[in-house]
Amino acid sequence: xxxxxxxxxxxxxxxxxxxxxxxxxxxxxxxxxxxxxxxxxxxxxxxxxxxxxxxxxxxxxxxxxxxxxxxxxxxxxxxxxxxxxxxxxxxxxxxxxxxxxxxxxxxxxxxxxxxxxxxxxxxxxxxxxxxxxxxxxxxxxxxxxxxxxxxxxxxxxxxxxxxxxxxxxxxxxxxxxxxxxxxxxxxxxxxxxxxxxxxxxxxxxxxxxxxxxxxxxxxxxxxxxxxxxxxxxxxxxxxxxxxxxxxxxxxxxxxxxxxxxxxxxxxxxxxxxxxxxxxxxxxxxxxxxxxxxxxx
Amino acid sequence: xxxxxxxxxxxxxxxxxxxxxxxxxxxxxxxxxxxxxxxxxxxxxxxxxxxxxxxxxxxxxxxxxxxxxxxxxxxxxxxxxxxxxxxxxxxxxxxxxxxxxxxxxxxxxxxxxxxxxxxxxxxxxxxxxxxxxxxxxxxxxxxxxxxxxxxxxxxxxxxxxxxxxxxxxxxxxxxxxxxxxxxxxxxxxxxxxxxxxxxxxxxxxxxxxxxxxxxxxxxxxxxxxxxxxxxxxxxxxxxxxxxxxxxxxxxxxxxxxxxxxxxxxxxxxxxxxxxxxxxxxxxxxxxxxxxxxxxxxxxxxxxxxxxxx
Numbered sequence: 001x002x003x004x005x006x007x008x009x010x011x012x013x014x015x016x017x018x019x020x021x022x023x024x025x026x027x028x029x030x031x032x033x034x035x036x037x038x039x040x041x042x043x044x045x046x047x048x049x050x051x052x053x054x055x056x057x058x059x060x061x062x063x064x065x066x067x068x069x070x071x072x073x074x075x076x077x078x079x080x081x082x083x084x085x086x087x088x089x090x091x092x093x094x095x096x097x098x099x100x101x102x103x104x105x106x107x108x109x110x111x112x113x114x115x116x117x118x119x120x121x122x123x124x125x126x127x128x129x130x131x132x133x134x135x136x137x138x139x140x141x142x143x144x145x146x147x148x149x150x151x152x153x154x155x156x157x158x159x160x161x162x163x164x165x166x167x168x169x170x171x172x173x174x175x176x177x178x179x180x181x182x183x184x185x186x187x188x189x190x191x192x193x194x195x196x197x198x199x200x201x202x203x204x205x206x207x208x209x210x211x212x213x214x215x216x217x218x219x220x221x222x223x224x225x226x227x228x229x230x231x232x233x234x235x236x237x238x239x240x241x242x243x244x245x246x247x248x249x250x251x252x253x254x255x256x257x258x259x260x261x262x263x264x265x266x267x268x269x270x271x272x273x274x275x276x277x278x279x280x281x282x283x284x285x286x287x288x289x290x291x292x293x294x295x296x
Numbered sequence: 297x298x299x300x301x302x303x304x305x306x307x308x309x310x311x312x313x314x315x316x317x318x319x320x321x322x323x324x325x326x327x328x329x330x331x332x333x334x335x336x337x338x339x340x341x342x343x344x345x346x347x348x349x350x351x352x353x354x355x356x357x358x359x360x361x362x363x364x365x366x367x368x369x370x371x372x373x374x375x376x377x378x379x380x381x382x383x384x385x386x387x388x389x390x391x392x393x394x395x396x397x398x399x400x401x402x403x404x405x406x407x408x409x410x411x412x413x414x415x416x417x418x419x420x421x422x423x424x425x426x427x428x429x430x431x432x433x434x435x436x437x438x439x440x441x442x443x444x445x446x447x448x449x450x451x452x453x454x455x456x457x458x459x460x461x462x463x464x465x466x467x468x469x470x471x472x473x474x475x476x477x478x479x480x481x482x483x484x485x486x487x488x489x490x491x492x493x494x495x496x497x498x499x500x501x502x503x504x505x506x507x508x509x510x511x512x513x514x515x516x517x518x519x520x521x522x523x524x525x526x527x528x529x530x531x532x533x534x535x536x537x538x539x540x541x542x543x544x545x546x547x548x549x550x551x552x553x554x555x556x557x558x559x560x561x562x563x564x565x566x567x568x569x570x571x572x573x574x575x576x577x578x579x580x581x582x583x584x585x586x587x588x589x590x591x592x593x594x595x596x597x598x599x600x601x602x603x604x605x
Binding site: 140146257266273 | 415417419421422423427429430533534538540541544555556559560567571574578582
């Protein structure tokens with residue numbers, strides 16, 4: 001029973017703390033809805049926007065709320081090819097989230113491993129890793145990604161690769177500084193005197209205690225990755241047209257906007273804003289909750 | 297390093313396909329390839345690139361037919377003008393707002409501004425630009441959305457700041473570029489003020505009977521400004537990076553728009569030149585920031601023991 005309490009405590013305490021901000025709870029709910037909507041997009045969307053049999057070109061650029069001759073109602077209007085905006089947005093959200101989350105996760109794994117090694121091994125390996133980290137952080141994300149994609153060309157894999165490359169350094173730096181503190185603690189000494197192997201101490205004992213900053217940073221970085229990907233796609237350097245993310249949808253509406261057809265750019269942008277905003281609010285709250293200096 | 301840049305920049309795509317009209321004859325095509333030096337083996341192209349690089353020559357733009365460095369330097373002032381104006385807006389509005397919020401944490405103003413600043417962080421910059429154009433150019437018709445407008449000359453520098461028309465053109469892009477930094481500035485100032493506000497020396501100043509205005513403007517600001525100045529320096533680099541997006545949307549003829557156009561047209565010498573210029577620019581900015589930091593913060597002295605931060 002006592003073991004139970006000790007086991008449960010950190011997460012339950014974090015949640016109790018988190019709950020105190022109603023705004024953050026709403027953001028968490030919105031965030032979950034968005035993720036679910038993205039995962040189940042093919043089942044939720046009123047039409048498959050990439051099935052050419054369904055799309056009627058004569059329905060292109062219809063304003064929100066208009067209906068097709070078939071009785072189908074375009075709640076958010078249609079784009080230049082006659083696609084239902086709502087459906088296109090759900091599919092776009094799916095791609096945007098996929099790219100953002102996947103690149104974030106891989107960057108976390110790489111950054112965490114390198115940060116731990118740097119902190120635990122030290123010496124020239126640490127110096128080398130941190131030099132590279134400093135170099136990467138010296139340049140703004142968007143610029144590095146832009147240059148990489150200019151060199152690599154378009155493609156989902158290339159965008160993910162570029163996003164990983166610009167993100168891992170943030171995690172490496174955060175994990176290293178957390179691990180440096182942890183390494184001095186007595187439980188590490190205890191583990192060492194028990195004769196446990198170095199990888200086991202690093203990944204089994206130190207790593208779990210460095211997770212708090214990684215979780216906070218990870219949330220923020222996923223938001224920033226989604227935003228960066230959208231920017232790159234908007235500039236025409238990100239995802240190819242066959243894989244239209246939210247950024248590409250906005251970019252498609254750009255030319256129509258000047259003639260007053262605002263909805264093609266407006267709604268995907270609002271969805272993008274809502275996604276990034278709610279993730280940021282959740283991350284902001286997590287930082288307050290998980291910060292060991294603030295919570296007792 | 298140079299090999300990476302060369303391969304990256306020169307081994308992609310075939311710019312001839314983009315540069316030459318579809319109806320050109322095979323002879324015209326060969327002539328173009330020859331004049332651009334694309335017919336030589338890759339190794340020869342590389343050695344030419346390297347020897348030219350060492351002489352500060354990054355090649356001639358395929359599209360504009362002038363040396364790429366000249367082309368970039370020609371566009372640099374427009375970008376700098378935009379970045380400086382955005383920075384100016386961020387500081388002039390962000391500092392006082394952050395100060396007010398920091399002095400009254402939890403007030404209605406504080407909550408509103410902090411909420412708005414999260415939106416400012418989250419809003420995708422390019423979409424925000426589109427919405428600004430839609431609102432102020434398309435719907436209201438108040439401000440122009442493309443170009444630099446009429447340029448005036450001040451001290452031999454051509455700038456949009458000198459004419460009314462130029463100012464009108466500058467306003468929207470500058471606001472678009474500044475909003476993210478504005479949010480950052482507010483947050484930095486606010487947290488700085490909150491940290492310093494309850495320190496003993498401020499209480500002492502208050503006990504001495506100094507006026508509130510003097511305490512805030514002199515005693516608090518002096519300490520708060522130190523980290524802000526360094527962050528402003530570092531963020532200036534990111535302003536130039538983000539200017540690529542803003543310039544593309546507002547058709548601002550700076551080097552950010554140039555690089556996007558060049559990537560689209562596979563204008564390799566310009567891409568290579570931009571890389572070199574931007575790296576130099578960042579090295580310079582980081583150097584200046586480090587110097588400013590060591591001058592401003594008495595805890596850090598050059599040549600002393602390195603502080604563990």
